[in-house]
Amino acid sequence: MNQQSFETGYAAYQSGDWAGAAAAFSQAKSTGEHAGRVDHLLGNCLMKLGRFDDAAAAYGEALEDETYGMVGALCTNRGRALMAAGRLEEAVESLNKATEDETYPTPYKAYTALAGAYRAMGDVRNAGIAYRNAAIDEANPDPSTSLRKLGGCFMDLGRPADAIESYRTALDFASSTEDTNATYCDLGLAYVAANRMPEAVDAFDHATADGSYELTPEVQAAYDAARNAVDALTGSQRPSETDDLLAAAGYGSYPIDPLDPMGGSSADLMPSPEDTGFFSVSEEELVKEDRRRRKRGGRVFIVIIILLLVIAGGAGFAYFSGFGWPTQESVVQGVFSEKTNKGDMNKYLAKSLNDDTRQYLASLVPEGATPNITGVNRSMSNSEVMVTAVLATGGEQSYTFTLVRDGIGWTISDINPVFVSLGTEEATVQDKTTTTNQQNATNTEEKKEEPNQSEAQQENNSEQESSEDSSEETVSNE
Numbered sequence: 001m002n003q004q005s006f007e008t009g010y011a012a013y014q015s016g017d018w019a020g021a022a023a024a025f026s027q028a029k030s031t032g033e034h035a036g037r038v039d040h041l042l043g044n045c046l047m048k049l050g051r052f053d054d055a056a057a058a059y060g061e062a063l064e065d066e067t068y069g070m071v072g073a074l075c076t077n078r079g080r081a082l083m084a085a086g087r088l089e090e091a092v093e094s095l096n097k098a099t100e101d102e103t104y105p106t107p108y109k110a111y112t113a114l115a116g117a118y119r120a121m122g123d124v125r126n127a128g129i130a131y132r133n134a135a136i137d138e139a140n141p142d143p144s145t146s147l148r149k150l151g152g153c154f155m156d157l158g159r160p161a162d163a164i165e166s167y168r169t170a171l172d173f174a175s176s177t178e179d180t181n182a183t184y185c186d187l188g189l190a191y192v193a194a195n196r197m198p199e200a201v202d203a204f205d206h207a208t209a210d211g212s213y214e215l216t217p218e219v220q221a222a223y224d225a226a227r228n229a230v231d232a233l234t235g236s237q238r239p240s241e242t243d244d245l246l247a248a249a250g251y252g253s254y255p256i257d258p259l260d261p262m263g264g265s266s267a268d269l270m271p272s273p274e275d276t277g278f279f280s281v282s283e284e285e286l287v288k289e290d291r292r293r294r295k296r297g298g299r300v301f302i303v304i305i306i307l308l309l310v311i312a313g314g315a316g317f318a319y320f321s322g323f324g325w326p327t328q329e330s331v332v333q334g335v336f337s338e339k340t341n342k343g344d345m346n347k348y349l350a351k352s353l354n355d356d357t358r359q360y361l362a363s364l365v366p367e368g369a370t371p372n373i374t375g376v377n378r379s380m381s382n383s384e385v386m387v388t389a390v391l392a393t394g395g396e397q398s399y400t401f402t403l404v405r406d407g408i409g410w411t412i413s414d415i416n417p418v419f420v421s422l423g424t425e426e427a428t429v430q431d432k433t434t435t436t437n438q439q440n441a442t443n444t445e446e447k448k449e450e451p452n453q454s455e456a457q458q459e460n461n462s463e464q465e466s467s468e469d470s471s472e473e474t475v476s477n478e
Contacts, residue, residue, distance in 0.1 A: 036068025217395020
């Protein structure tokens with residue numbers, strides 16, 4: 001090794017001159033020589049410069065020096081470099097190798113980076129496993145972040161009950177007011193997804209208690225829906241469903257005799273026999289008229305049968321295909337219209353629902369929103385309508401309406417808001433590479449001590465920690 005070039009590079013490294021340090025370190029090795037320490041520092045410089053492919057190659061060169069060791073730290077740094085370069089499968093392989101190094105003192109860093117790689121690949125399940133392993137690592141100084149992201153994975157997997165437990169545990173380790181409020185917000189969304197509305201309201205109340213945390217329009221819609229649901233469950237009871245139906249039909253406002261609906265004597269309305277001419281017709285005329293009527297009636301009957309068969313066939317096909325009147329789309333749009341106009345929404349709700357359920361479903365529909373139908377799944381007896389509502393306060397909220405057949409039409413039996421956890425957002429590789437140089441100007445670096453051979457082991461430990469920190473901030477938002 002060229003000692004003079006190494007010392008020149010190390011001095012530039014300590015001063016933050018990454019380009020100068022990289023140039024000097026590149027000249028410190030002779031052809032075919034293995035020098036793990038030089039390649040390790042060179043990889044750190046290249047990461048600072050945003051040359052991720054070259055950095056991954058430098059860390060790989062360092063791994064070939066078996067006398068240097070530090071396999072866990074080098075594999076972690078190499079995995080992050082590969083992630084930044086968009087080589088996700090190679091990154092996963094390198095990071096898994098880092099977790100297998102039993103001498104690696106901070107495996108949570110490898111697990112955190114591994115979770116990010118899996119999320120970028122769309123493998124939410126393995127990402128959740130990696131976040132869990134990062135959270136239970138005793139060396140992890142911030143398990144709250146890992147637990148919150150684990151909760152986000154559970155939400156993406158449709159397991160809100162498990163997400164609730166992750167967020168509640170994350171609250172025990174939250175280190176700042178901002179982290180606590182954000183975690184409470186995610187917990188509220190998980191409670192809404194689990195249909196535990198009173199607990200959702202309590203979580204949202206905690207998130208906004210000090211006024212420093214601002215809810216997005218989508219989260220505010222979830223908060224409002226949860227409060228409306230709680231109010232509906234604890235409010236005054238409305239008239240029964242039977243009373244509502246009778247009132248809508250007009251009964252109860254005045255007495256009606258079902259045997260005399262017109263309010264007078266039926267006998268007075270019957271025609272007089274003298275005015276019909278019926279009794280003055282002869283028997284012969286009756287016979288002739290009966291024959292003509294039979295022939296004409298037969299032809300008409302055949303035509304009617306054919307028409308009925310055609311109509312029945314078309315109606316049957318439409319019925320079994322999920323069509324009806326009113327349509328699913330018009331029913332959903334009618335619910336939003338009635339809510340905005342403060343009208344009666346019960347005519348669009350299934351008759352089998354009890355009063356509490358009707359109030360609860362009505363509370364989920366936002367007032368003043370404009371619905372946009374994004375999809376319809378039709379079947380003979382059940383249908384689903386996907387809706388994206390433009391809220392009056394700004395933003396959008398998605399819903400899934402479940403409808404059941406009511407005669408030839410449809411009525412709503414359930415409404416499910418669709419919410420997304422805030423704790424699951426991951427920075428893309430492009431975002432990470434774009435902001436690399438700006439985010440890492442003040443990072444603590446790994447190799448801070450002079451290269452005296454008597455202190456080699458101490459330098460190795462410092463290089464491991466600073467290398468991971470600088471690479472971690474460069475490549476990910478962990």
